[in-house]
Amino acid sequence: MYGYIARRLVQLVFVLIGVSIITFLIMFLIPGNPAYLLAGKNATPQRVAEISVELGLNKPIYVQYGRFVDRLVHGNFGESYQFERPVRQMLQSAIPNTAQLAVAAVLIELLGIPLGIYSALRQYTIWDSTLTTTALIIWGIPVFVLAVFMQYVFGVYLGILPFYGTGGSTFLWVIPADWNNLSHLILPAVTLGIIEVAYISYMQRASMLEVIRSDYVRTARAKGLPERSVILKHSLKNAVIPVLTIAGIDLGALMGGAILTETVFSRYGVGLMVYNAINARDLPVVVGGVLFATFVYVIANLVVDLAYAYIDPRIRYE
Amino acid sequence: MTDTESAASFAEPQLDSPLPVGSENEPVSAKPLGLWADTWRRLRRNKLALVGLGIIIVFLVIGVAQIIAGVTGIHGGYLAPYNPNAVNYTIAKAPPSLAHPFGTDYIGRDVFSRVLVASRISLLVGVIAVSIALALGLALGPLSGYYGGAIDSVIMRVADVFFAFPYILFVLLLVVVLGPGFRNVFIAIGLLSWASYARLVRGTVLSIKTQEYVEAAKAAGASDLRIVFGHVLPNSMAPVYVAIAMGIGGAIVTEAALSFLGIGVQPPTASWGNMISDYLNYLQAGQWWMELFPCLALVITVFGFISFGNGLRDATDPKLKE
Amino acid sequence: MAERLLEVTDLSTHFFTYAGEVKAVDGVSFTLDRDETLGIVGESGSGKTVTAMSVMRLIPDPPGRIVGGTIVHKGRDLLAVSKEEMSDIRGNDVAMIFQDPMTSLNPVFKIGDQIAEVIRRHQGKSKRESWKMAVDLLAKVGIPDPEERVNQYPFEYSGGMRQRAMIAMAISCNPDILIADEPTTALDVTIQAQIMDVIREMQAQYHSGVIMITHDLGVVAQMADKVMVMYGGRTLEDGPVDEVYYNAHHPYTWGLLGSLPRLDETEKQRLTPIEGQPPNLLLLPAGCPFSGRCLYEMPVCAGEFPALEMVEPGHGVHCWIPVAEREKIRAGLPQFVHRVPS
Numbered sequence: 001m002y003g004y005i006a007r008r009l010v011q012l013v014f015v016l017i018g019v020s021i022i023t024f025l026i027m028f029l030i031p032g033n034p035a036y037l038l039a040g041k042n043a044t045p046q047r048v049a050e051i052s053v054e055l056g057l058n059k060p061i062y063v064q065y066g067r068f069v070d071r072l073v074h075g076n077f078g079e080s081y082q083f084e085r086p087v088r089q090m091l092q093s094a095i096p097n098t099a100q101l102a103v104a105a106v107l108i109e110l111l112g113i114p115l116g117i118y119s120a121l122r123q124y125t126i127w128d129s130t131l132t133t134t135a136l137i138i139w140g141i142p143v144f145v146l147a148v149f150m151q152y153v154f155g156v157y158l159g160i161l162p163f164y165g166t167g168g169s170t171f172l173w174v175i176p177a178d179w180n181n182l183s184h185l186i187l188p189a190v191t192l193g194i195i196e197v198a199y200i201s202y203m204q205r206a207s208m209l210e211v212i213r214s215d216y217v218r219t220a221r222a223k224g225l226p227e228r229s230v231i232l233k234h235s236l237k238n239a240v241i242p243v244l245t246i247a248g249i250d251l252g253a254l255m256g257g258a259i260l261t262e263t264v265f266s267r268y269g270v271g272l273m274v275y276n277a278i279n280a281r282d283l284p285v286v287v288g289g290v291l292f293a294t295f296v297y298v299i300a301n302l303v304v305d306l307a308y309a310y311i312d313p314r315i316r317y318e
Numbered sequence: 319m320t321d322t323e324s325a326a327s328f329a330e331p332q333l334d335s336p337l338p339v340g341s342e343n344e345p346v347s348a349k350p351l352g353l354w355a356d357t358w359r360r361l362r363r364n365k366l367a368l369v370g371l372g373i374i375i376v377f378l379v380i381g382v383a384q385i386i387a388g389v390t391g392i393h394g395g396y397l398a399p400y401n402p403n404a405v406n407y408t409i410a411k412a413p414p415s416l417a418h419p420f421g422t423d424y425i426g427r428d429v430f431s432r433v434l435v436a437s438r439i440s441l442l443v444g445v446i447a448v449s450i451a452l453a454l455g456l457a458l459g460p461l462s463g464y465y466g467g468a469i470d471s472v473i474m475r476v477a478d479v480f481f482a483f484p485y486i487l488f489v490l491l492l493v494v495v496l497g498p499g500f501r502n503v504f505i506a507i508g509l510l511s512w513a514s515y516a517r518l519v520r521g522t523v524l525s526i527k528t529q530e531y532v533e534a535a536k537a538a539g540a541s542d543l544r545i546v547f548g549h550v551l552p553n554s555m556a557p558v559y560v561a562i563a564m565g566i567g568g569a570i571v572t573e574a575a576l577s578f579l580g581i582g583v584q585p586p587t588a589s590w591g592n593m594i595s596d597y598l599n600y601l602q603a604g605q606w607w608m609e610l611f612p613c614l615a616l617v618i619t620v621f622g623f624i625s626f627g628n629g630l631r632d633a634t635d636p637k638l639k640e
Numbered sequence: 641m642a643e644r645l646l647e648v649t650d651l652s653t654h655f656f657t658y659a660g661e662v663k664a665v666d667g668v669s670f671t672l673d674r675d676e677t678l679g680i681v682g683e684s685g686s687g688k689t690v691t692a693m694s695v696m697r698l699i700p701d702p703p704g705r706i707v708g709g710t711i712v713h714k715g716r717d718l719l720a721v722s723k724e725e726m727s728d729i730r731g732n733d734v735a736m737i738f739q740d741p742m743t744s745l746n747p748v749f750k751i752g753d754q755i756a757e758v759i760r761r762h763q764g765k766s767k768r769e770s771w772k773m774a775v776d777l778l779a780k781v782g783i784p785d786p787e788e789r790v791n792q793y794p795f796e797y798s799g800g801m802r803q804r805a806m807i808a809m810a811i812s813c814n815p816d817i818l819i820a821d822e823p824t825t826a827l828d829v830t831i832q833a834q835i836m837d838v839i840r841e842m843q844a845q846y847h848s849g850v851i852m853i854t855h856d857l858g859v860v861a862q863m864a865d866k867v868m869v870m871y872g873g874r875t876l877e878d879g880p881v882d883e884v885y886y887n888a889h890h891p892y893t894w895g896l897l898g899s900l901p902r903l904d905e906t907e908k909q910r911l912t913p914i915e916g917q918p919p920n921l922l923l924l925p926a927g928c929p930f931s932g933r934c935l936y937e938m939p940v941c942a943g944e945f946p947a948l949e950m951v952e953p954g955h956g957v958h959c960w961i962p963v964a965e966r967e968k969i970r971a972g973l974p975q976f977v978h979r980v981p982s
Contacts, residue, residue, distance in 0.1 A: 011478075018479030026492050037495065124702065136366060136628065140621035142571045144578050145613045148598060152609075156602050202628075213700075215743040221698055222738075223758045223809065224731030226724075237748050252484030259490075260575055264598075278494055278581055286494050290487045297484045313748060313793040363658060 004309050012302055019294055024068050027287065033057070037283050040081035047081075077288035082280045087288035090273060095292070097166055098269035100174040101188055101258055102296075108193025109200055109254075113243060116204025120239075121231065123209065132205065138198035143257040147191045147264035154187055161187050164266040188265045192257050196250060203246050208239040241312050248304030255293040357556075360633035367629020373622025374563075380434060381441030388438060398431035403586050411600070414607050421607035424600055429608055432588040433615050439589040440619060443504045443573040444566035450508025452562065455515025462516065463523030473516065480513035489572060490581070498581040500589075507569050515565075518557050556634040560627050567623030574616050590616040642673040645816050645849040646695070651709035653687075653694045656702065662921045664690040664704070666873040667945075672817060672849040679852045679864030679881070681896065683918050687873040688853045689739075692819045695851075696736055697726050713817070732762040735810035737839075739822040741802035745794040751778070752790035755809045762813045777808035781838050800831035804838060811842045818848045822855070836863060857896055861885065866954070869893050872919040872929025874945065879955030889957040889966050892930045894973060928958070936961055936969060 028034050035052040036043070052058070056067045071078070077087035119131045138146075155163020161183055168181025176182035211217060212235055220234040262271030270289050277285035309315040361367050387397045396402055400418075406426035414421045420429035462473040492506040576582035577591025585592055590612045597608035653665040665687040672678050680688040693699050694706050697718060711718040713733065718726065738744040746754060755777060756770035765773065771790070778786035781804040794802055803823060810818055820839060824832035840863065843850050852863050860867050861881060868878035869892065877890040888894055895914035916933035925931050931941035938960055946960045959966065 014475070015479055015482040018476070019483050022479065022483070022488065023491070026488070026495055133366060136625055137621055140567070140624045141617050142574055142620065144575060145594065145617060148594065148601065148609065148613065152601055152606075215738060215740060216746040218698060219738060219744045219806075219809075220746065221727075222696055222730055222736045224727045224729065224761055225757065226727060226761075234746050234749075238746070241748075249481070253486065255484045256486030256490070256575070259487075260578065263579065274490075275579060278490070278579060281494070283494065286491060290491045293487050294483045298482055301482070311748065314795045 001309065004315060005306065008302060008305055012298065015298055016295075019291075019298070020069055020072060021065070023287065023291065024065050027283075028055075028061075028064060028068075038078065038081075040283070041281055043081060072291065077291065078284035080277070080282050080285045082277070082282040082285070087284050090285065091270065091288055091292055094268065094270045094273045096170065096173040097267065098258055098262070098271060100170065100176075100185060101192065101261070101267070101269060102254065103174050104185055104189035105192035105196065105254060105258075106251075108189060109196035109247065111193075112197040112200025112202075113204050113240060115197065116201035116206075116243070117208050117236070117239065119201065119205045120208035120212065128205075131201065135198040135202045135205075138195060139202060141195065143192060143195055144260040144264055146195060147188070147261050150187050150191045151264060163187060166268045184267070188261045188267050191265075192254065192261050195257070196247075196254060199250060200243060200247060204239065204243045207242050208235065211235045211239040214238070237311060241308060244304055244308050244311075248301045251300050252297050255297055258293075259289075357630070357633045361629055364629040364632065366625045367633070370622045370625030370627075370629060373618055374626055377437060377441065377619050377622060381437045384435055384438035385442065396431065396435045398428070398434045400428035400431040402427060402432040402435040402588050404428075411605055413605075420611040421605075423597060423608045424605075429593075429611055432593060433590070433611050436588040436590050436593065436612070437615070437619075439500065439583055439587070440570045440573065440616075443500070443507070444569045444623075447504040447507035447511070447569040447573075448562055448565045450504065451511040451565065452515050452558075454508075454512035455517075455519055455558075458512070459516035459519030460523050463520035470520075474520070477513040477516055480510065481517075485510050486572065486575070490576065490579070493576055493581050498584055500583045500587070503573050503576055503582050504569070507572050511565065511568075515558065515561060518561055522555075522557060557631070560631040560634065563623050563627035563630060567620045567627065570616070570623070571620055642675060644671060645674055645713065646670075646672040647710075647712040648691075648695065649710045649712070651691065651694055651706070651711065653690050653699055653704060653706045655704045660922050663873050663924065664921065665694060667709075668868075668870070668873075668875050669709075670868050670875070670878065672851060674816070674849055675843070675847050676866070677843065677850040677852055677864045679854060679860035679867040680870060681854060681857060681860055681867060682870035683855060685872070685918055685921055686870040688870050689821055690873075691870070692736065692821050692851060692853055695817075695819065696730060696734060698730075698736075728762070731758050731810075731815075732813045733815055734817045734819065735813070735815040736819040736821065737803070737806050737810050737823045740826045741799055741806055742826065744806060745802055747794055750791055750793055751797065751805050755790075755805070755812055758809055758812050773812065774808070777812055778805065781805070781808045781811075781842070782834075783808075799827050800835065803827060803831075803835050807835070807838055807842060811846055811848075814846050815848055817851065818843065819851045819853070821853045823852075824859070825855075839863070857885075869896065872921065872924050874929050875958065876928075876930065877955075877957045877959075879952065883952055883955045887952065887955070888970070889951050889955075889963070890930075890959050891934050891936050891961070891969075894970065898973070928960070 027037070033048070033052070035048045035055060035057060038055070039048045039051050054067075056064050059067075075088050077091070079086050080090060083090070115131060115135075119128045122128045141149075151163045154161050165184060166181075167184045168176065168178040170181055171177040176185060212231075216238075217230060217234055220230045225234070258269070259271035259274055261267070262269045263275045266272065270292060274286055274289035277283075277289070361371075383397045387393055388395050394401060404427060406422075408426065409418075409422050410424055410426040412418060412422045412426075418428050418430060420433060423429055423432070458473050458477075462470045488510050489506045492510065493502050496502040496506065573582055573589065574591030574594070577589045578595040580592075580595065582591055583589035585596065593612040594609065594616070597605075597612070601609040648671070649669045651665055651668045652663070655662040655664055668687070668691055670678060670680075680691060682688045690699065690704075695711055695718070697706075699706060706719060709719070713729070718729065718734075721729070745751070752771055752774045755774035756767070759765050759770035759773050760767070763770075775786045775790050778790055783789050783801060783804055789797075789801075794805075797805060807823075818839070823839065824835050827835060836859065839850065839852075842848070850863075852859065854860060864881050866878065866880050867884050869876050869884070869890065871892050877884060877888065877893050884893065885897065888897060892914075898914075914933065919929050919933070925942040927940070927942045927944045928934070928946065931937050934941065940960050946958045948956045948958060949963070950956050951963060961969070
């Protein structure tokens with residue numbers, strides 16, 4: 001187990017290095033002077049010169065990369081030229097809202113596991129085909145289209161929930177402390193979560209179908225175990241393992257989805273911040289937002305992998 | 319799933335036929351079916367997949383027609399009842415009618431024509447982006463799987479990194495840096511999504527390269543490259559076809575999302591994504607038709623690819639063969 | 641007279657697939673007594689595994705269903721008992737060892753858990769008692785360091801050890817009937833003999849009746865008292881092992897025996913394969929499933945399945961060729977030589 005954790009942590013370091021290289025390449029190997037890009041389109045020549053020196057643009061490329069990493073390690077994502085504020089500050093104020101949205105969406109997403117299992121156990125019934133078809137249709141809906149739809153139906157047409165903005169207060173950053181806060185959370189969280197529910201339930205169904213046809217489930221039946229034990233004990237654990245990994249990888253889509261969802265619902269957060277920065281060509285803010293989301297994603301996947309090892313002895317003892 | 323006995327012979331060789339023998343509940347047919355005939359037979363039973371295939375065909379026909387019109391300039395470069403960019407304030411915000419089945423938008427452009435013509439953006443992005451990713455994947459994957467060793471390690475570690483970050487965010491970052499526009503969208507998607515193709519091809523190459531017919535080709539003196547492209551590749555493609563179908567659907571969504579965020583295809587060129595973004599405010603004012611139809615076009619097309627991709631995966635997955 | 645453990649009469653199990661109805665088992669009958677071993681031989685698709693799964697009532701439905709016959713165990717028809725009663729019988733009175741030990745054990749539970757679970761289920765023992773019994777069982781089937789090994793997971797076991805663990809699990813409740821479905825096919829040749837020995841030892845100790853399903857006539861010669869030859873879902877010939885081997889009456893059995901390597905002729909021996917393809921279960925003839933591949937086929941063969949004909953007491957055959965004719969043909973075939981039971 002410890003060996004596995006250690007190896008996973010080493011891997012994490014490599015991934016972070018890889019991500020920093022790719023980000024560096026994207027930003028610095030683009031034709032033209034990256035200082036212009038980073039300074040923004042209305043920057044003064046002095047500001048461009050300042051940034052050039054700060055980035056070490058006159059130095060060899062490995063020095064530039066070194067400085068880039070050094071700044072990242074110190075949490076220095078540069079300064080927003082639009083607001084003339086450090087990106088780090090902007091992130092700090094935007095993160096709690098986004099965290100709330102992401103946590104809520106993940107909690108909703110977990111509904112996909114029981115739905116998928118139920119569907120697999122009722123294969124060839126009307127339930128299964130209905131659930132599967134619905135899942136497939138929802139899975140194919142781009143998150144911003146669903147957001148537009150939810151906003152219109154529940155916010156504008158039915159008028160039962162606020163359809164833009166943020167409000168109220170929270171407890172421990174993410175737990176809604178009042179109705180005002182919760183009501184602003186529901187539509188974006190359901191939008192983001194329901195697509196994941198569709199995806200996860202589809203995957204869970206496939207995985208469960210494979211498991212209940214496996215030899216070891218047949219063995220469990222041959223041992224005379226009651227059907228409840230065959231399903232709950234011998235099938236469930238094996239069927240959930242691959243879905244956990246899929247769910248981890250899918251957090252990336254959820255991060256991207258958060259940007260779009262926050263944009264449609266004008267919900268203050270990292271996503272809306274990045275959207276506004278995109279339109280203002282405020283590159284430091286875009287990079288800061290993307291790197292922050294990447295970091296969360298990488299850490300979340302680490303957690304998923306550790307959970308995976310906890311469940312699956314083959315990995316634990318490797 | 320019951321009788322999974324190997325096709326081994328009774329005592330020693332060749333009592334059983336050299337042909338694979340079906341298990342008792344999935345017997346072999348009179349004539350052994352080819353890989354594709356067999357896949358088609360399974361696919362045909364999956365109604366959702368057939369609906370998906372139908373959608374893809376309709377989408378391809380419309381998209382290709384628009385591309386041909388655009389390239390040749392026939393009929394003003396579009397195949398639609400109206401010029402998709404013709405502004406006419408006198409008929410602005412008209413709800414659907416016989417003359418304008420999808421209504422008109424806030425400056426009187428025909429929404430139906432715009433939705434039709436925009437299909438070419440989706441088709442081009444889907445095909446070109448996936449082609450770029452696939453070309454990279456097909457170059458690196460077999461290299462990795464066939465040679466193994468250091469080449470394999472390097473390629474797969476790099477692929478790991480590409481898997482370890484949220485792809486959509488880096489597409490966004492790359493497009494922001496490259497600047498908005500149609501071309502940069504497919505370059506960004508293509509460059510950042512190669513890893514899954516490479517990994518898929520590598521995996522199947524690994525499982526296949528030890529099989530006998532590859533040994534036979536080697537023994538017959540075929541060169542390494544001919545082995546890879548002549549024997550290994552065609553046999554490892556089934557999961558890749560699935561990934562292509564899913565990948566095109568994914569690229570279409572990504573383009574639409576980027577255009578929705580304002581960094582994809584730029585107005586006045588119609589794309590489903592920028593139409594959805596453009597008409598959003600009018601939905602809230604009750605002029606639903608502008609927003610509804612591009613949304614429907616996008617959702618139906620993406621559903622087609624995902625549904626077909628899923629069906630193809632089920633039809634080619636040996637584990638699901640009953 | 642030994643105790644009759646199992647009497648299967650006219651068992652038919654069909655699969656209803658998209659391509660059509662597959663008669664995987666069609667009118668099969670056999671009996672099994674205490675301390676007796678029955679070998680069921682046949683190629684892939686002959687219906688031998690489906691026969692075993694039918695006795696266990698483990699046919700996946702859909703697509704499969706037992707459409708006819710009776711399976712009487714100690715006076716009770718297993719096809720008539722409720723699902724709950726059947727699950728009390730499975731693992732307790734009738735136990736099964738599967739072909740592939742690599743996939744037949746649950747990867748995420750300890751070996752000890754998987755054995756103790758059966759004991760708790762059928763004998764109502766406590767957790768601790770059943771765990772201790774699991775250790776003893778592992779020792780019995782020849783797992784070294786059972787105290788240690790009981791705590792391990794399947795992936796920490798070799799293939800042979802997993803099959804030993806499967807055997808321990810199967811015998812844990814002292815079953816009347818032990819069904820072994822090609823228990824050694826997936827294993828190394830050197831391990832195969834060991835596993836067969838374990839099964840034999842367990843049978844001697846627990847006095848079970850064993851059904852040994854195999855495609856290997858050598859295994860049957862070593863292990864079985866009587867043998868049933870299956871093809872295309874039908875029984876073609878059955879009887880005591882010596883009788884069937886030395887006095888085979890069905891052309892298919894001749895073919896099987898002709899493809900056995902001979903031990904006495906070391907040089908230039910030729911195995912004679914059976915010509916043609918294994919049958920397509922969807923397109924079986926109404927008559928003998930071997931027709932179409934049989935060298936001595938007659939017009940009647942494909943049309944109607946021949947009735948059971950007893951050539952000796954306990955030795956039955958289904959074949960249209962008249963018995964005198966069969967003996968004449970057999971006399972012209974090269975003499976069969978058999979692996980002597982070791």
